[in-house]
Amino acid sequence: MIVKDVVCPFCGCLCDDIEVDVAENRVVAVTNACELGTKKLMGEKRMKNPILRDGDTWKDITYDEAIRYTVDMLTHAERPLLYGWSGTHGEAQCVGVHMAELVRGVIDNTSSVCHGPSILAIQEVGHPGCTLGVVKNRADLVIYWGANPIDAHPRHLSRYTRYADGFFLENAFRDRKVIVMDVRKTETANIADEFVQIKPGGDYAVLSALRAIVRGKEDIVPRTVAGVTREQLIRVVDLCKAAKFGAVYFGLGLTMTRGKYKNVRNAIELVSELNRHTKFTISAMRGHYNVYGSNEVNTWMTGYPFGIDFSRGIAFYNPGETTAVDILARKECDAALIVGSDPAAHFPRSCLKHLADIPVVQLDPYPNATTAFCNVQIPVAVTGIDAEGTAYRMDGVPIRTRKVLSTSYPSDEEVLSRIYREMQEAQAV
Amino acid sequence: MTFLMITGRTVNQGATVENKTSAGYAEETSTCFMHEFDMLELGLADQDAVRVAGPCGEVVMRAVASDEVEMGTVFVPYGPYANHIIAADTHSTGMPDFKSHEVEIEPTDEEPKTVHELMEELGGLAYDR
Numbered sequence: 001m002i003v004k005d006v007v008c009p010f011c012g013c014l015c016d017d018i019e020v021d022v023a024e025n026r027v028v029a030v031t032n033a034c035e036l037g038t039k040k041l042m043g044e045k046r047m048k049n050p051i052l053r054d055g056d057t058w059k060d061i062t063y064d065e066a067i068r069y070t071v072d073m074l075t076h077a078e079r080p081l082l083y084g085w086s087g088t089h090g091e092a093q094c095v096g097v098h099m100a101e102l103v104r105g106v107i108d109n110t111s112s113v114c115h116g117p118s119i120l121a122i123q124e125v126g127h128p129g130c131t132l133g134v135v136k137n138r139a140d141l142v143i144y145w146g147a148n149p150i151d152a153h154p155r156h157l158s159r160y161t162r163y164a165d166g167f168f169l170e171n172a173f174r175d176r177k178v179i180v181m182d183v184r185k186t187e188t189a190n191i192a193d194e195f196v197q198i199k200p201g202g203d204y205a206v207l208s209a210l211r212a213i214v215r216g217k218e219d220i221v222p223r224t225v226a227g228v229t230r231e232q233l234i235r236v237v238d239l240c241k242a243a244k245f246g247a248v249y250f251g252l253g254l255t256m257t258r259g260k261y262k263n264v265r266n267a268i269e270l271v272s273e274l275n276r277h278t279k280f281t282i283s284a285m286r287g288h289y290n291v292y293g294s295n296e297v298n299t300w301m302t303g304y305p306f307g308i309d310f311s312r313g314i315a316f317y318n319p320g321e322t323t324a325v326d327i328l329a330r331k332e333c334d335a336a337l338i339v340g341s342d343p344a345a346h347f348p349r350s351c352l353k354h355l356a357d358i359p360v361v362q363l364d365p366y367p368n369a370t371t372a373f374c375n376v377q378i379p380v381a382v383t384g385i386d387a388e389g390t391a392y393r394m395d396g397v398p399i400r401t402r403k404v405l406s407t408s409y410p411s412d413e414e415v416l417s418r419i420y421r422e423m424q425e426a427q428a429v
Numbered sequence: 430m431t432f433l434m435i436t437g438r439t440v441n442q443g444a445t446v447e448n449k450t451s452a453g454y455a456e457e458t459s460t461c462f463m464h465e466f467d468m469l470e471l472g473l474a475d476q477d478a479v480r481v482a483g484p485c486g487e488v489v490m491r492a493v494a495s496d497e498v499e500m501g502t503v504f505v506p507y508g509p510y511a512n513h514i515i516a517a518d519t520h521s522t523g524m525p526d527f528k529s530h531e532v533e534i535e536p537t538d539e540e541p542k543t544v545h546e547l548m549e550e551l552g553g554l555a556y557d558r
Contacts, residue, residue, distance in 0.1 A: 346512060
């Protein structure tokens with residue numbers, strides 16, 4: 001059976017034109033998705049039942065036992081950390097916030113190690129963004145800054161930028177210019193009209209130089225800035241000013257390097273400068289398919305996008321203090337619930353040492369690196385494959401993901417709702 | 430020799446990220462992409478093992494020549510190997526320095542560890558069923 005218009009549950013593009021061939025309740029073929037999406041939709045090796053670490057061995061347990069363990073762990077913890085949330089649907093994220101509030105814990109999502117700094121910049125200076133459709137149909141200039149979509153968002157170029165036909169572009173491939181700013185000459189740089197190679201750590205200086213040139217102060221710009229010649233910087237500004245509609249997409253090249261959110265702030269301010277001359281927008285290339293959703297859900301429920309601490313009884317937010325990496329590195333939390341992410345693979349080693357010392361429960365369909373640090377892992381349905389739910393695309397558009405398989409796995413929302421209900425009952429006693 | 434280590438996404442990393450117990454994921458995330466001249470300087474051939482030492486420890490990876498990286502810079506796909514040596518300091522942002530770490534690289538005869546071995550070294554218990 002072919003299921004059409006499936007939403008890909010891999011990256012922030014949330015491509016919604018996937019065709020999935022299902023036979024005997026298994027995905028046997030995928031059409032239209034990129035390699036990343038195809039591999040996820042055809043994923044195997046799922047955990048069959050909840051497991052419990054018993055000394056140096058693993059024991060199979062029931063969902064009831066796993067849920068009871070999680071309820072006990074969270075209700076007895078002084079400072080629990082509830083981390084992850086980007087690989088699940090908005091409905092589960094809502095339950096997570098309620099749980100964190102009930103136990104006065106900290107809830108953080110994976111954006112603290114991806115575009116969290118971008119959000120800090122947006123909080124400072126705002127965000128002149130737009131939807132992907134607007135870029136596809138109108139943008140005649142696209143800048144990728146510190147982003148490599150060919151590897152990280154493989155269909156971004158064909159659906160929205162380089163190779164996408166647009167309503168207001170007669171010949172999109174010819175009429176749309178692409179500029180890539182990066183420290184590496186990536187595959188994306190190879191298909192750019194203009195590649196600007198920046199010395200590592202030089203993004204802030206290059207952004208400042210571009211802002212000066214847009215302001216007509218090119219005389220004060222040195223001959224080279226972070227390895228980029230003044231002539232090339234002037235050429236980039238000329239291309240930007242000549243565009244009818246420009247769109248900047250920035251990646252972790254700005255957020256993970258020195259300067260972090262200040263780099264993003266400078267990029268947003270460059271876009272503000274360019275808006276004095278023409279129409280320009282800027283957006284983040286979000287990684288997880290619903291990491292944007294975790295920011296949205298957290299913000300509408302608590303006022304803050306990530307790293308929310310309920311220990312005072314009200315929502316408190318201070319990145320660097322209430323964010324997962326810092327809390328683990330300081331050995332501050334005494335229990336961790338991990339949902340829809342794999343911190344053991346993506347956090348620095350000193351954080352993992354603390355995960356090994358505290359009780360950890362993980363909700364994830366697959367064994368991953370964090371499994372090694374779990375006391376209990378609860379396998380769940382994958383949103384977009386055997387569970388449906390709401391996910392936010394990288395431009396902030398909420399999309400209902402579809403269910404293509406029927407399995408007996410409960411969804412994240414079902415498991416979390418049960419844990420939450422039992423936590424309420426435990427607290428009422 | 431001192432290098433600047435940058436981490437990031439690759440297609441192979443993304444394609445294997447949901448199957449972290451696979452050999453493909455371990456192979457991709459333990460690859461240290463280097464400039465050919467830097468490899469010559471260190472006497473390395475493709476797939477030779479290198480010890481990469483950062484401020485928080487060291488890890489063994491395999492060197493692979495890449496024309497995407499500049500001399501003095503190495504690129505390692507996101508994963509447990511790079512994170513084994515990255516510091517947890519976030520400078521009050523929540524974000525560690527995933528793309529701006531100085532590391533020391535030298536050839537070694539040791540083999541890269543598996544993801545399971547890395548996790549067990551830190552007190553975890555591998556699950557592979």
